[in-house]
Amino acid sequence: MKRLLSFLLCFGILIFWSSCRNDFKFTPSKGQLEFARDTIYLDTVFSTIGSSTYNLKVYNRSDEDIVIPTIQFENGESSLYRMNVDGSTGLDNENQIGKFFEDVEILANDSLYIFIETTVDIATQGTIENQFLYTDRILFDSGSKQQDIDVVTLVKDAVFIYPNRTPIIEDDVVVEYIIETLTFDVDGDGTPDETTLQGRYLLDSELTFTNEKPYVIYGYAGVGAGKTLTMEAGTRVHFHADSGIIVTDGGSLNINGTLSPDQETLANEVIIEGDRLEPLYSDIPGQWGTIWLFNGSENNTINYATIKNGTIGIVADGNQDAPNDKLTITNSKIFNFSSFGIRGTATSINAKNLVINNCGQSSFAGTYGGKYNFTHCTIANYWDSSFRQFPALLINDFIVDENNTIFTNDLTEANFNNCIIYGNDNPEFLLENEGSVFNYKFNNCLLRFNNSSLSGTGNYDFDDTTFYNNNVFNEDPKFKSPFENLMRIGDDSGAKGIGNTFGVAEAPRDILGFLRSSSIDAGAYNFIIFED
Template sequence: MKRLLSLLLCFGILLFWSSCRNDFEFTPSKGNLGFAQDTIYLDTVFTNIGSSTYNLKVYNRSDDDIVIPTIQFENGVNSRYRMNIDGTTGLEGAQEGKFFEDVELLAKDSLFIFIETTINISTLGALENQFLYTDKILFDSGNNQQDVDVVTLVKDAVFIYPSKDDTTGIVETLSFDVDGDGTPDETTLEGRFLADDELTFTNEKPYVIYGYAGVGAGKILTMEAGARVHFHADSGIIVTNNGSLNINGTLSPDQETLENEVILEGDRLEPLYEDIPGQWGTIWLYNGSENNTINYATIKNATIGILSEGNQDAPSDKLTIRNSQIYNVSSFGILGRATSISAENLVINNAGQSSFAATYGGKYNVTHSTIANYWNSSFRQYPALLINDYVLDENNTVFTNVLIEANFNNCIIYGNDNPEFLLENEGDEFNFKFTNCLLRFNNNELSGSGNYDFEDESFYLGNVFNEQPYFENTSENMMRIGDDSGANGIGLSTFAAQVPYDILDKNRTASPDAGAYQSVVFDED
């Protein structure tokens, strides 16, 4: 009986206490909201491409539970922005995402507003290729009104994309001669061939590519100095039989930066995506393409920077690449398969597998280049430089192809793994040579025998091993070398005479350093 009375007494006290609570008595906001920031900057977007979602945190620092009568955009239903408040989209219909009423906010609590946009620059009356679009988020009205600015830079662009069937939703795919029998083959590669009037990329507007932009037989795709090319996910460029790619970037007038270079990267412009690998596919120099040249280009954030296949015996190299950089690729910086590549003043860093892979034989001549790999996002299977003369089919059958030559002259081959080059041959003819290079190879089990007999001057001559290159900042892909670098002064003048200026047009003939850059004295922080 006493227990029952005690329980009833406790229940009565709880009931009385709860009836006195005023937790759910909200008072109108008095214009004293706090904001995590006074301006929301939505990073640059292309016209008609949706932005990332940004957030604004709103605080009620008072001791009262409040209700905010209205939250809306200043431009109302005509605003190009959309918002979501703690999971709700506001009033239905035209006002959805634009106007909210009676938003409750407890004492000492906060809420999140999520903002995004999709803007068609042509509807803004913009006369230039970019337009700064602004609006405000208004909280309450009258004397209690507070506001937060919202700002976005919108860029116009040239969009290249395959057609899509409105009924079936099937996207156009490329057809070209895959097996070399002279007849087109239907592929599963989404994309289309560039029309004749699309074969010159200028610096007037950026280009945004969906799917693969194809260069057809006998056609030449030219990219002029300063061109900017952006690829959507799983997109790229494919150069097919008898087609060519010519990238013609230049050094900036101050000879310190590469502002007039051609940049090829993903189509997400937000800083979050600036260095994320694997955002797009590759530049695919298909078997049969010819006379491809790249000068002063930066290729970044791809799956494979350049994939060059076949034509190892072509009269001129299938790919000639100079004064160019390849960074932040999820697989290979350059992947060659039974092909021919000539490279000068080439810089590669941060690849999920190899920075430069010369596979299934072929012909490669690389001079005054920096082949580095300081990848730290995951385990990588291969070193910075991989050279082999074979492939395996699905049954693990080995097929070999002669390595005609693989010459690396006055180069740096280094990284955060050891060793940083691997030479694997299954065939009898495997021709390679390293001359006056800085190499990372410190493996007692392999050194001194087979392909790693460093005393055999037929394959190794004048090299320096395992001395620090002292790059400026590998995590930021700043690959200049300091004045105390192990690469300083080790270059052979014969090759320096062939490539007398480094990637920043600094003369190297007097005392050539290995790699793409002549050394500098870094500023002390």
């Protein structure tokens, strides 16, 4: 009985308190709203591609509950922006959805969120420029009480490459699309195989990428037999999720960037990354697939390129014994890959002034044998997003099939000259062999290997000059900021002055174009004295 009386007393107090409240009486806004910012900058978007959603917080600092008579875009129904105000899409009128809102309430000392996004077709804007600023204003109320916030978006035109879509129609309605997939000889038996990879082969008119407009690729762009995809200096390529390039049997890829005097803009480099342009995505791995140099592709070259933010930077398969190297890569940087920076399988790669860093597995993996020659390269791995199973450098001569059968292939060469092989794990290189031919050599390199149980045994007999010569172990390379991919070395670097003249003959200038002097540093960069 006491509990019942207590409940009834509390219930009565609640009813009385509620009946006395007047906080549902809203007064019109007096033009004293406060905003978290005075301009909304939607980051750069590609023409016809929707932006991310950005937010604006609006505050009512007064002690009164207020109502805002109208919230709208200055450009009205023709605005290319869309809003959502605290979960509402606005008037039901088709032309005013996301454009016009009436009687928006804010409680005393409370706030609301406005979410803004846009999709702009540059072709409809009466401009022949490749980019332009699209602007509008959000108007709160009207007349003397009106307040406003500017909204600004940089829109870039682009060349879009995507597979064909075939509509499936039922009862005069498109129910789904069948997206074109690539067909090529996957298993090397001479017969083309159908794959599940969405994409198409590039037309002859599409085989030269220029710096006039960025390229946005959906699915995999294929380079067929006898064709060469050329990327000129200054080209920008952006891949959508699960997209990339496949160079098939008899095809070639030539990336022809040049040194950029301005290292901020990298105007002359070829830059390959994802299609999300917001700063939030500037260093996020896994945004796209890979550049796949398929078995039989040949004479692939990459110079002055930055390749970043995908799953695997480059996959190179086969052609180990071809007269020319499968891939020659120089003066290039590969960063932020959720799996490997470069993964070679029974292939041949020649690299000079190459920098690889921040990969979820190995920065470079040469698997199932092959032929690899690296000079003045920085193979580092400072991945910190998850557990990393493999070291920065992985070399082996075998594969294991689904039945746990081991197949071996000769490692004819794996030479690392004047290189840095380092990272935030230990050890940072792994050599595994099952076959009889396993040739490797480290000359004048800075190596991270501090494992007493392995040192001096098997492939890690560092006193055996057949395989190791004049190397330095476990001295800090003193990278400028390796977790941000700033891989220049400082004046007190363990890589300073440890190189040999053979490396200079192969790569007389460092990746920034500076001459290598008589005091030769290991890695892709000459040392500098960092400013505080």
